[in-house]
Amino acid sequence: MTDHPVARLQSRGTRRWLKGHAALVYLFLYGPIAMLAVLSFNDSGLPTSWGGFSFRWYGELLRNPAILHSVANSLVVAFFVTLIATAGGTLLALGLEQGRPSTALDSFVMVPMIIPDIVLAIALLSFYTTLQFTLGLYSIVLSQSVFVMAFAAAVVRTRLRNFDRSILEASVDLGADGWTTFWRVTLPAILPGVIAAALLSFTLSIDDFVIAYFSAGAGRSSTTFPMQIYAMIRFGVTPTINAIATILVLVSVTLMLTAQRLAREAQP
């Protein structure tokens, strides 16, 4: 059997229409990104004329100290956000998957994921201002960790759901206490999910602009990579952005594909 049972019930015409539609959707999703990637190797830097293949714009990128500084900032922030969000997200997932499912709790945990980033950003800015925090890289870490944690929890939960709980009971029956069971049974079983959550956290942190922008304070010293990109885009169409785009897309895609593999591996 190659076709899905539902697919067999549909007429050939409907099926063909669905396939054509899906092809256009994928073209829509990938066309713009692919175009930037091609343009990044265009020596003329213009979207309209091909000036020959070159790495010129990548070279320019590496010679720009402001960009390099912002990348370093983003990496530092992403490292700490990944630590906090992965640890918190894993605990959250373990707690939520234990006991009876609660729609109210599930909805609450969705709030950090769904809240418009501008709202969270200004709420946190008001919060820090009221507490008279000096803003900087560490306030970016605190701000990002909240919504990233919720996403991390979602990834670990997927993994937890596909895992056979009877081995936990077996472990307890064999005399292991809760702590031993966690370290020796639960954690190894969900570890791929935890690593996937870490990769996702890193990606989300590296890409976040709005929340970082409002939590960074006024100084240029805590400019992150997306803030730098935003300034460049506002300034106008610059060919260097094409090179940045290509690198960023490659990094995110690699991280996310790895995460996907880990989160889903060994699924029934």
Added chain:
Amino acid sequence: MTVRAGTIPVAAPADPRARERLLLLAGPLGWIALFLVVPCLLIGIYSLFERGTYGGIEWNFTFENFRRAADPLYFGILIKSLWIAGLATAIALLVGYPAAFLIATSPERWQKLLLVLAVLPFWTNYLIRSYAWIVILNREGAINNLLRGLGLTSEPLPLLYNEFAIVLGLVYAYLPFMILPLYAAISRLGADLIEASTDLGADGWRSFRRIILPLTLPGIAAGSIFVFVYSLGNFITPDLLGGGRTVMVGNLIYDQFLTARDWPFGAALAFILIGIMMGLLTLQAFLINRARRIGTYD
């Protein structure tokens, strides 16, 4: 009767699993409460006071900020934002549903690949994805050049810096988030269910409308709420593709906080967005609870 101290579990919860759950959840939920719930409540408080002369807050209680949000100028922006977000959601649903349907009914080994490919763009940088549309839509951009090259237009079409560009950018950005829950809902459908309805004489369209559509309602709700709320509060897309004028409520909030320095008014606007979001999440929880009750959701 004498009881030795320490043998009675005085305050311990009856269920050790419940205690374990509490231990696991206390940290992360406390973190979310501190860095999300408290700041949002603070916004609620800010929105009820006056702005200071030089920015900041004057602690005089007032409803003025909310009254101002109902002022035709600002109310118009709110309505326009709701309209743009609604339009983007409707288009994403119409485009995303058939795509999710195809993915969910593809042969098993294709499903994972197609789904990953559909969701992957969401994890790439938002600014970069918006920038791509600037390159495509601007006066000297890819589309206008193509049209002129083909001799179809002499003047460049105004494709960028308008509502069209904003809606396009929003659909592009959030389509993956529509497809994902729709896929989950559709792939949960039992084939036998649809088969039974077809056997009973329902034609394709009717079995879709009467059976598939109602059963995938939780997925439709989840995807639509995501796209709608993200679009409504968005400020990057209207800023970059809408031409920088204050067009949506996200830009208005941004301006109040960073330019006009009227935090209480910005807080009131943000609070309205939170209210809309909470309302929609409640609606979704209601739909999921109902689906759980009739057994079409696990």
